[in-house]
Amino acid sequence: MDIIDRLKTMEEVFWENPNLKAFKDVELPISIEDVKEAEKRLERFSSFIKSAFPEVKTGIIESETIEISKAKKKLEELEGKPIKGRLLIKRDDSLPIAGSIKARGGIYEVLKHAEELALREGILKETDDYSIINSDKFRKFFSQHKVQVGSTGNLGLSIGIMSAKLGFNVIVHMSNDAKQWKKDLLREKGARVVEYESDYSVAVEQGRAESDKDPMSYFVDDENSKSLFLGYAVAGLRIVKQLDKLNIGDSPIYAYLPCGVGGGPGGVAFGLKLSYGDRVNCYFAEPTHSPAFLLGMATGKNDKISVKDIGLDNITEADGLAVGRPSSFVGQMMKETLSGCYTIEDERLFKYMKALYESEGIFIEPSAAAGFLGAFLTSEKLENDEVIHLVWSTGGSLVPEEVRKEMLNR
Numbered sequence: 001m002d003i004i005d006r007l008k009t010m011e012e013v014f015w016e017n018p019n020l021k022a023f024k025d026v027e028l029p030i031s032i033e034d035v036k037e038a039e040k041r042l043e044r045f046s047s048f049i050k051s052a053f054p055e056v057k058t059g060i061i062e063s064e065t066i067e068i069s070k071a072k073k074k075l076e077e078l079e080g081k082p083i084k085g086r087l088l089i090k091r092d093d094s095l096p097i098a099g100s101i102k103a104r105g106g107i108y109e110v111l112k113h114a115e116e117l118a119l120r121e122g123i124l125k126e127t128d129d130y131s132i133i134n135s136d137k138f139r140k141f142f143s144q145h146k147v148q149v150g151s152t153g154n155l156g157l158s159i160g161i162m163s164a165k166l167g168f169n170v171i172v173h174m175s176n177d178a179k180q181w182k183k184d185l186l187r188e189k190g191a192r193v194v195e196y197e198s199d200y201s202v203a204v205e206q207g208r209a210e211s212d213k214d215p216m217s218y219f220v221d222d223e224n225s226k227s228l229f230l231g232y233a234v235a236g237l238r239i240v241k242q243l244d245k246l247n248i249g250d251s252p253i254y255a256y257l258p259c260g261v262g263g264g265p266g267g268v269a270f271g272l273k274l275s276y277g278d279r280v281n282c283y284f285a286e287p288t289h290s291p292a293f294l295l296g297m298a299t300g301k302n303d304k305i306s307v308k309d310i311g312l313d314n315i316t317e318a319d320g321l322a323v324g325r326p327s328s329f330v331g332q333m334m335k336e337t338l339s340g341c342y343t344i345e346d347e348r349l350f351k352y353m354k355a356l357y358e359s360e361g362i363f364i365e366p367s368a369a370a371g372f373l374g375a376f377l378t379s380e381k382l383e384n385d386e387v388i389h390l391v392w393s394t395g396g397s398l399v400p401e402e403v404r405k406e407m408l409n410r
């Protein structure tokens with residue numbers, strides 16, 4: 001059966017990208033300079049972040065990377081198969097402010113927009129101490145402006161929380177799968193939430209249309225945004241020091257990234273490639289009901305095909321991953337840089353989520369557990385143990401206690 005027929009059956013599949021090239025031979029529209037510029041912008045904002053979110057002590061929104069040997073053992077027992085090599089987890093589930101990987105891309109894009117407006121208005125210089133932004137003067141200025149976004153939940157949280165803090169009028173257009181607690185939290189933080197009875201693509205389309213009508217409104221376009229991508233990519237530069245500390249030597253790295261529209265995993269993968277080149281192999285993980293990125297890559301149709309076109313319902317418990325059509329921009333970026341994609345059943349997500357909680361005491365959202373399957377899939381082809389599996393955990397720390405319990409008891 002070909003890969004598309006297998007996707008239609010909703011079985012789990014592992015697809016390796018036949019178009020993968022040596023990274024130095026891939027021609028891409030953005031470069032390491034763009035990522036470094038994003039990193040510098042985030043540094044400029046660190047004094048604002050420290051002032052507006054005192055819980056972020058350094059003003060830099062970052063997460064740790066740790067080795068999880070107990071989880072490795074537990075997962076191996078669960079599957080009756082080995083993971084060859086060391087198992088590490090990147091804790092983006094615990095990123096401050098937004099509690100998910102969206103604290104990278106989403107927050108970066110809002111800060112970039114705010115900086116542009118303030119520079120243009122002449123109330124800010126790049127050399128200023130940006131803590132001045134946490135003031136009534138700036139809030140009053142930003143309140144004349146609107147920020148809008150379409151989201152399944154987590155992107156809305158990151159955009160909503162940061163925009164509201166800066167003083168923007170912020171409107172989050174939420175798809176039908178967005179969780180109630182995320183909508184409640186956003187409203188509590190001062191965002192306006194508009195709910196739709198349809199999926200993510202429609203929420204984005206409506207949000208974009210609303211925003212386009214209003215000259216004072218800025219739309220964060222998850223389906224096409226370069227800024228989001230660059231915000232995520234910074235992670236790939238910053239992680240080098242963390243991995244050095246874990247003494248990874250010169251072992252090959254296999255990174256597994258949960259994928260929705262592709263911006264988060266795409267940006268991180270690009271950043272990792274910039275740091276490690278062909279030494280790192282990146283894989284995207286998607287739910288069996290929403291393999292949007294895999295479908296776009298395998299058919300070569302990118303965003304011109306939706307999972308609904310092959311009869312899938314795009315319904316999954318994996319927040320952030322219920323996406324039917326990938327980002328066109330990220331599709332181009334990944335065409336020759338991504339090593340492969342695989343799909344995972346919801347039931348297995350819950351199993352892995354629970355295994356991680358029981359072995360290491362770490363709670364993550366089901367979506368964030370999608371990476372673990374990758375370590376088993378690549379292990380089947382590995383000849384030795386000298387490898388690093390890097391599971392990118394993407395969300396969880398803001399999940400309320402009752403919801404956690406419910407998820408763990410499933």
Ligand SMILES: *Cc1c(COP(=O)(O)O)cnc(C)c1O
Nearest residue numbers: 154260261262263264320394395
């Ligand atoms: C958004 C999200 C992803 C994937 O990011 P995309 O940019 O949509 O591909 C993965 N995990 C979680 C928890 C998310 O919220």
